[in-house]
Amino acid sequence: ALISSTVSLAADKSTLDSILDAGEMKVCFDAGYMPFEMKAKNGGFIGFDIDLAKQMAKAMDVKFTPVNTAWDGIIPTLLTGKCDIIMGGMTITAQRNLKVNFADPYVVIGQTILVRPELKDKIKSYRDLNNGEYTVATKLGTTGEAAVKRMLSKAKISLFETQADAVLEVSNDKADAFVYDLPFNALYASQNPDQVSHLEKPFTYEPLGWAIRKGDPDFLNFLNNFLRQIKGDGSYDRIYAKWFKS
Numbered sequence: 001a002l003i004s005s006t007v008s009l010a011a012d013k014s015t016l017d018s019i020l021d022a023g024e025m026k027v028c029f030d031a032g033y034m035p036f037e038m039k040a041k042n043g044g045f046i047g048f049d050i051d052l053a054k055q056m057a058k059a060m061d062v063k064f065t066p067v068n069t070a071w072d073g074i075i076p077t078l079l080t081g082k083c084d085i086i087m088g089g090m091t092i093t094a095q096r097n098l099k100v101n102f103a104d105p106y107v108v109i110g111q112t113i114l115v116r117p118e119l120k121d122k123i124k125s126y127r128d129l130n131n132g133e134y135t136v137a138t139k140l141g142t143t144g145e146a147a148v149k150r151m152l153s154k155a156k157i158s159l160f161e162t163q164a165d166a167v168l169e170v171s172n173d174k175a176d177a178f179v180y181d182l183p184f185n186a187l188y189a190s191q192n193p194d195q196v197s198h199l200e201k202p203f204t205y206e207p208l209g210w211a212i213r214k215g216d217p218d219f220l221n222f223l224n225n226f227l228r229q230i231k232g233d234g235s236y237d238r239i240y241a242k243w244f245k246s
C-alpha cells in the first residue's frame, strides 16, 4: 500500500510543476486565427492569445514557448505532452470536454456568416443559407464545421485545413458563404469590404477556454485565479483593447 500510494503521488504531478521544472510553458495554438494568433513578419507570433500566454508565463516566471499546431491535431498534441496548454480560441464543447479540462471562459463569441456581396439581400440569416443551392466553406475540425453540419444541413459543405483557404473560396466566388468565429469574420470583412458581406449576428453561443489535460486540479486552479486577477487588475482589458478595437 505504501509503494502504490508513492507511485500514484508521482503520477499525479501537476503540469504546473513540470512547467516550473522546465522553466518554460509550452503553449499550443494554431496561427492564422485573427486576432487571437497570427504569424508575425519576423517569424514570431502575435495576437490576443499570445499576449495572454506571455502574461501567464511571466506570472510563473518561466519562458513562453510557442507550439504552432494544425487545428485538427491540437487536442492529441496536448494529450501526448507536446504542449502544456491550448490557448487557441478553443470553444468549450461537451464533446471536447470529455477529453480535456477547460478553465473558465476568457471570452464568448459565436459563429457568423460572410457571404458573397451579391447575396447580401437574399441571405439575411443562417436560415436563408440552409438550402441545397448554396455551398458553405469552413475550417476542418472547428465549431464552424459542427455548426454548418447541425444548422445548415441542407447546404453543401466545403472543408479546408486553414481558415485563410476557406474564406478565400468566398472571395473567389467558389463558395457562397463562409461560417466561422465572429472576431475573425469581423476583421476579414473590414479588410476585404468589396469581397464579402458580413452577417454580424452570431447564430451559436460559444465560450472560449484554455484547455489542459484532465486530472490536474492544481493547474486548473492556477488558471482560473490568474484569469480572475487579470480581469480585475485591468491587464485583460488592456490586452483585449489592443487586439479587438481598431
Ligand code: ARG
Residues within 6 Å of the ligand: 029, 030, 031, 032, 033, 036, 037, 071, 088, 089, 090, 091, 092, 141, 142, 143, 144, 181
Ligand atoms: N472556436 C473555434 C473552435 O473551437 C475555432 C478556433 C480556431 N482556432 C485557431 N487557433 N485556429 O473550433
